Amino acid sequence: MTVSADTTPQDLGPAPDRVGFRPPAWTITAASVFAFFALWEWFGRDVNPVFGSYPSAIFDAFVVLIKSGKLLNGLIDSLKPFLVGYGLAVIFGVPLGLVIGRFAFLEAALGVYVTAGFAMPLVALVPLLILWLGLGFMVKVAIIFLMAVFPITINAWLGVRAVPKTLIEVGLSFVASPATILRRIVLPATLPYIMAGLRLAVGRAVVAMIVAEFFTSIGGLGGIIINSANNFDTATMFVPVIVIVLLAIGLNWLIGYFERRVAPWQAEIAGRNE
Amino acid sequence: MGIVSLAGVSKRFTIRVAGVPQTVHALQDLSFDVADGEMVALIGPSGCGKTTALRIVMGLERASAGRILVDGEVVNGCGHNRGIVFQHAELLPWLTAYENVAFGLEQKGVRGGELRDTAMRYLELVGLAESASRRPYQLSGGMQQRVGIARALAIDPSVLLMDEPFGALDAQTRETMQAELIEIQARTRKTVLFVTHDLDEAVLLADRVVIMQKGRISQIMSTHLPRPRLDMEAMRSLPQFAESRHRLWQALHSRAAVAA
Ligand SMILES: Nc1ncnc2c1ncn2[C@@H]1O[C@H](COP(=O)(O)OP(=O)(O)OP(=O)(O)O)[C@@H](O)[C@H]1O
Ligand SMILES: [Mg+2]
DSSP, X not given: OOOOTTOOGGGOXXXXXXXXXXXXXXXXXXXXXXXXXXXXXXXXXXXXXXXXXXXXXXXXXXHHHHHHTXXXXXXXXXXXXXXXXXXXXXXXXXXXXXXXXXXXXHHHHHHHHHHHHHHSOGGGGHHHHHHHHTTSHHHHHHHHHHHHHHHHHHHHHHHHHTSOHHHHHHHHHTTXXXXXXXXXXXXXXXXXXXXXXXXXXXXXXXXXXXXXXHHSSOOHHHHHHHHHHHTTOHHHHHHHHHXXXXXXXXXXXXXXXXXXXXXXXXXXXXXXXX | OOOEEEEEEEEEEEEEETTEEEEEEEEEEEEEEEOTTOEEEEEOSTTSSHHHHHHHHHTSSOOXXXXXXXXXXXXXXXXXXXXXXXXXXXXXXXXXXXXXXXHHHXXXXXXXXXXXXXXXXXXXXXXXXXXXXXXXXXXXXXXXXXXXXXHHHHTOOSEEEEESTTTTSOHHHHHHHHHHHHHHHHHHOOEEEEEOSOHHHHHHHOSEEEEEETTEEXXXXXXXXXXXXXXXXXXXXXXXXHHHHHHHHHHXXXXXXXXX
């Protein structure tokens, strides 16, 4: 909220922490990205095209991939197991983290598996998962789920432990049931942690998606990467890499948007004016 | 009904200071009764155990020794028959003022139109009807405290426990709220146990004042103002007011001398 009624233009000097010109954050980001691509283009042209590439060549490869329909098909092939695996991880991980954090018995009984699962080198388990689930859709979902579920669970769990006791006591004072305390006090108080977990999990799930495509039936965006690398077509290889990066950024933005929608009070508490 | 009885209540906390366990004796052998419809003030220096005593009566804290009865039943957790106003409001930050008041009512099973009407009525009572849809971070400290008061009053408990309920308010609002409390109490005959640092408030509101010192009761003093006390200005001009206030001041003063 801005208060403007009692301020007059002439007495509004720069606030002490804003000395000089301050452009909006997004222009700085845009300039930085532009400079990055310009430098890459400049130096990338001198590199052997097998060992590296540069933006304009990658763009040309992008156009070719789009026209052939390969990129869109690859994206859809990748997104399907991604969304299912990630979605299951959210549906399963958030409640699990909440109850582990809330009930000491469950924490003692299950906490160790969550901690172990988070540290587990998942790639080592992929061959085993393939033995169990084959090379199709299910194994990709399983790999993505396993990579995403642990950071989500751990964050929800840690979030519950950080909920101020005084807020729980409000529930107790009014004789709220344990379920009500969990849903109406613990869950909203934990939301910032849950959201941080969802963001971490996006990064890990994207890696899992590509790993799954490398190890199982070659397909999706990972398949394009493998195939073009095998053909020493480095420019084409970069296209899905960049698409994946953009995908992750977009998903993170979406989570942030969702967070501001469901938890508008969070920005107030943190003192951010958004 | 709302009879509160504390018998030999003690509370020890074990805390770690720089890794060394220490025992804090927050309450030691506290015994007093609050009669049905009586208003009792707890007064005493910071850290003497007032909040702890209130929390134990509420059922948020378990006594290390002794017994607490409310209407003849041993206190074992919280109940709808008691309502508490916390020292620091403790509103749920994601709920609006209205929703915070409604939260307490919902836990009591109030629904629908009755829920809306009751919550709004108590927000109006504390003068915050216009701020009903603001969240706690958009309210001042005193306004937050008043939402906390509305939340506790709304569930209509027979025992009202208030921890420095008016401490954060300006003098004007404080007197309005004191008058409201007197009026509500006269109408509903609630039992009220409240903490205050304000001598005037203790004398004006309470029938008896429990003076505490280092976790013990140092004195229990009756005020002799007539009830009902709806006209606060008249109360203040009574000789009993000045006399009670002076006795209380002396009691606290002698206690301070002992403590020093
Ligand atoms: N949860 C706790 N853990 C450890 N010590 C505690 C705890 N709660 C209270 N105490 C200690 O118990 C004593 C009494 O605290 P209490 O909060 O009841 O004081 P108070 O009379 O309400 O003080 P104030 O007027 O400042 O609010 C203090 O010494 C405090 O440090
Ligand atoms: Mg206190």
